[in-house]
Amino acid sequence: MTLSGNHILLVIPAFHGYGDSIAGALRRAGHDVTVHAYDANTTLGAKVRTKLVHELPSRFGSRAGELARQRTQTARAVAAVAASRADVVITVKGDGLGTGYWEAVDASGARQLLWLYDELARMDLDDEVLTSRPSIVSYSPHDVAALRDRGLRVGHVLDAHDHTVPFTPVPSDEVVFIGARYPDRTRLLTALHERGVPVRAYGRDWSRHPVDRARTWQLSRPDVPSARGVDRPTAYGLTAGAVAALNSHTDQDGFTMRTFELPGTGSLQLIDRPDVEALYEPGREVLVFSGVDELAALCERARADRGWAREIAERGRARTLAEHTFDHRVPLLEDAWA
Incomplete structure (x- = not known):
């Protein structure tokens, strides 16, 4: 089923730039896409701050740093939802975002999709958030079956390759x-x-x-x-x-x-x-x-x-x-x- 012409907000971790790969495929299908990498640290200062303010406390058993990071990421994602006025919001993973984000997406009136490209056992996604999503897709057959058993609308979508990324082979004997x-x-x-x-x-x-x-x-x-x-x-x-x-x-x-x-x-x-x-x-x-x-x-x-x-x-x-x-x-x- 092809639904061309949607304005899509893609909210996704910055991990290896997969947001750009997904956005590229959506654009080739006729959609207008805005990418918001919710955990991106674009400067050296931001990376150092993440280590010292967010990660270091957790090394000593405190959750204060992680909670502070979640608040920051959530506020930025909420602002992205408000600014985008999207027809569709696709959230990839999303377990680093607080309830304020999901409330903002629900209030936006946009159609929604939660894309789990990790297994639920490896994520920290609130169960109330999970069960309230109108549509979910996952790469995990086990999670798809388990969520369907709970009465949720869920589909199986495999990971993929971005054939548009340019590269030069580096011959080696390794x-x-x-x-x-x-x-x-x-x-x-x-x-x-x-x-x-x-x-x-x-x-x-x-x-x-x-x-x-x-x-x-x-x-x-x-x-x-x-x-x-x-x-x-x-x-x-x-x-x-x-x-x-x-x-x-x-x-x-x-x-x-x-x-x-x-x-x-x-x-x-x-x-x-x-x-x-x-x-x-x-x-x-x-x-x-x-x-x-x-x-x-x-x-x-x-x-x-x-x-x-x-x-x-x-x-x-x-x-x-x-x-x-x-x-x-x-x-x-x-x-x-x-």
Whole structure:
């Protein structure tokens, strides 16, 4: 269902600029879009203030900093709602916003959509807010089923790839991972490194740079070759040029953005989810592993037979561009807010 010509306010975390990707797809479908990144810190001063005023108190067990941040973010989001006079308000995640924001959206008269691109178990979203939303979409099949059982209007919308982001492949002999550091990811990358597989992890959780240690409030790092965090175009280039790119979900239910971004940029995706077969054909478009031994063997084959690896990556890219871009998700969003 296509509803062209809506003025849309997209209220979304600043995380890696995904707001611009979603807005671009909506604009290509004929909508006018304003993006409000509710947690953006656009200056060095704002970033330092967030660390000292909002995050530091929580390190000592106080919620004062988090509550202050929520008040600030909520006030800005309320002002954005008032200024936009939007036909549709799409709130992505939104668990950093207080009740004043949701009241402002309700009072605006705009059609609404809450887009959960994280699992509810990992969010701090007030249940009263959740159950009062007129329409919800989520990437998590588990959450969709649970919310439907509660009588809510909810749809399943997968994450996606932004095919419009320009990037330049950076050829390397490494298997790369870009993202947050979780125990299972640490275990896999450490095991590959110990077996002599060239690997590199990118991100502030992995980086040994003093600034990144300070930003994450952590001094220790695993024994894995690492580098600082990168923006999305750089990440696309690094994974596209690497031998292969790791995508570890650990205990997540839905499929992450990387599931679509890696093949979308021509990367050879190594993924730990056999149920990816609903989206890509294992062995032809992506490679699925079930443990360290299988993962290491796939890495070694990809290094030894670049032609084989390249053919799989190219088929994965073709599938992504045909079925898994943000443009493909827009009709689902339009149906959800209608």
